[in-house]
Structures are given as structure tokens and as C-alpha cells.
Amino acid sequence: xxxxxxxxxxxxxxAGCGQTQTTDGQSLPAELQGLPTLAFHxxxxxxxxxxxxxxxxxxxxxAGTITEVxxxxxxxxxxxxxxxxxxFLRVTLTVDTVLAGSDLRVGDMASIxxxxxxxxxxxxxxxxxxxxxxxxPMVGSEEVWFLRRTDQDGDWVVVDLDDGRYVRSGDTLRAxxxxxxxxxxxxxxxxxxxxxxxxx
Numbered sequence: 310x311x312x313x314x315x316x317x318x319x320x321x322x323x324a325g326c327g328q329t330q331t332t333d334g335q336s337l338p339a340e341l342q343g344l345p346t347l348a349f350h351x352x353x354x355x356x357x358x359x360x361x362x363x364x365x366x367x368x369x370x371x372a373g374t375i376t377e378v379x380x381x382x383x384x385x386x387x388x389x390x391x392x393x394x395x396x397f398l399r400v401t402l403t404v405d406t407v408l409a410g411s412d413l414r415v416g417d418m419a420s421i422x423x424x425x426x427x428x429x430x431x432x433x434x435x436x437x438x439x440x441x442x443x444x445x446p447m448v449g450s451e452e453v454w455f456l457r458r459t460d461q462d463g464d465w466v467v468v469d470l471d472d473g474r475y476v477r478s479g480d481t482l483r484a485x486x487x488x489x490x491x492x493x494x495x496x497x498x499x500x501x502x503x504x505x506x507x508x509x
């Protein structure tokens with residue numbers, strides 16, 4: 310299962326029928342349409358009681374646009390054939406606003422690890438992962454991410470699965486995880502302008 314820091318607490322297989330949709334109602338890429346969804350709840354790296362603690366735990370908080378979604382790290386299943394395993398995604402977020410941290414700048418392209426899909430014995434996509442109800446990343450989506458660095462090729466990961474990723478419309482933010490909590494509600498109330506003011 311996901312090897313970049315989250316413990317998967319449980320997995321519930323939800324069989325898909327027809328065209329598979331994300332929780333946003335957006336279509337998956339053509340090669341993944343029609344596959345069943347493997348929904349799971351991943352425990353967070355830590356629980357944060359305030360927005361300030363969430364920001365402090367992040368190496369960077371940035372707003373930007375998803376400009377590419379591609380295959381990233383492949384984690385083979387050792388007990389199965391070499392072709393089977395977990396294919397993670399590499400999400401490229403082009404930064405347009407730095408809300409906290411100094412590791413990223415406007416115009417940078419942050420390479421973020423995200424859950425992708427399960428690969429079957431024949432080497433073909435078998436089931437699409439859905440972590441805490443967060444929709445599959447889509448090119449063109451304007452979002453805010455709370456990130457921390459990994460030790461894998463300079464990639465980034467979300468610092469908190471429930472409260473670390475938001476879709477953006479102007480100054481307005483909406484948490485993407487169906488399991489988001491009170492801190493996410495506070496981030497939504499602050500919006501982009503409010504998060505910037507936290508750093509003043």
C-alpha cells in the first residue's frame with residue numbers, strides 16, 4: 310500500500326459500473342474509465358488542532374494549477390508477479406502563490422506523489438485508488454496544497470490527507486477530503502487571503 314508515509318487503516322472495495330467517476334463528478338483518464346474504485350481511509354501523519362499548527366508542520370503551503378498528471382513511483386507486490394503492484398501518480402503543480410514556507414517560489418513546478426491505481430498480474434490497471442474520498446487529480450484544477458518534502462528525488466507529499474488539499478476558486482477554498490475536519494473548515498473560512506495574513 311502507499312509507501313510515502315500514510316498507514317492505510319482499512320480498505321473497502323467499491324465496484325464501479327459504466328464510466329467511473331471521481332467524487333467531484335469529473336471523469337477519470339480514458340485508460341482508467343470503467344475500472345472499479347478501491348476506496349480506503351489513510352491515517353494522517355499527525356493530527357493538527359489549529360490551522361497554525363498545520364501550517365507549521367508544512368514545508369510549503371502553495372496555491373497553483375495542476376499542469377500534469379503522470380505515472381510516478383511503481384511499488385511492485387513482492388508476493389505476486391513482477392507486473393503487479395501499486396502505481397502512484399506524479400502530480401505537477403505549477404505554483405502561482407506561496408502562502409507559507411521558502412522552499413518553493415512562484416513559477417516553480419512542484420512534483421507531488423499521489424495515489425494512482427492498482428496494477429494486475431497482466432500489468433494492466435485493475436482498480437483506481439481513492440484516498441479519503443479525495444478525487445483523482447485533474448489537469449487544469451486550481452488548488453491549494455499543504456506539503457512536506459520526501460527523500461525521494463525531491464518529491465513532495467501532502468502533509469495531512471484530510472486537511473491538506475483544497476480546490477480554489479479565486480479567494481475561496483473547499484476541502485477535497487470527505488473526511489476533512491474542523492481545521493479544514495477553518496482553512497475554508499480563512500481563504501487564500503486569510504492564509505497569507507497568517508504569515509504577516
